[in-house]
Amino acid sequence: MREEVRCAWCGRPFVPSPGPGRPRRYCRRSCRQRDFEARRRAAEHGLADHELIVTRAALSRLDDAAYVLACAVEDVDRDLAGEHDEVDVARALAWLLDAARPLAELSRRGGLLAGGDGAGAVTSL
Numbered sequence: 001m002r003e004e005v006r007c008a009w010c011g012r013p014f015v016p017s018p019g020p021g022r023p024r025r026y027c028r029r030s031c032r033q034r035d036f037e038a039r040r041r042a043a044e045h046g047l048a049d050h051e052l053i054v055t056r057a058a059l060s061r062l063d064d065a066a067y068v069l070a071c072a073v074e075d076v077d078r079d080l081a082g083e084h085d086e087v088d089v090a091r092a093l094a095w096l097l098d099a100a101r102p103l104a105e106l107s108r109r110g111g112l113l114a115g116g117d118g119a120g121a122v123t124s125l
Ligand SMILES: [Zn+2]
Pocket: 007, 008, 009, 010, 011, 012, 026, 027, 028, 031
């Protein structure tokens, strides 16, 4: 069994296919394309390799989804801190899953910062 590696763009684990040539660095073609575009944009703006250009809208979507999840984590921590039964745990899990879904959906759509919403702000990460 081959070892999993992480996509150089989105960080998603994948199993590289065997065969000749350079080992794959990306989980899918769109990640490779996004990385290429990001590096090209960074070079155009004189940014370093570790800096990215993302749209304000994409960053905002990510911030919003992370905020929802952070609030749910706080709620669940508080709700389960004291005495609780199975129903409380099930309710907490359901709440946490609901809060995590927007973030998971962003990831499923091909990367947390994928936007396709045109030119945007310069943001270094
Ligand atoms: Zn990827």
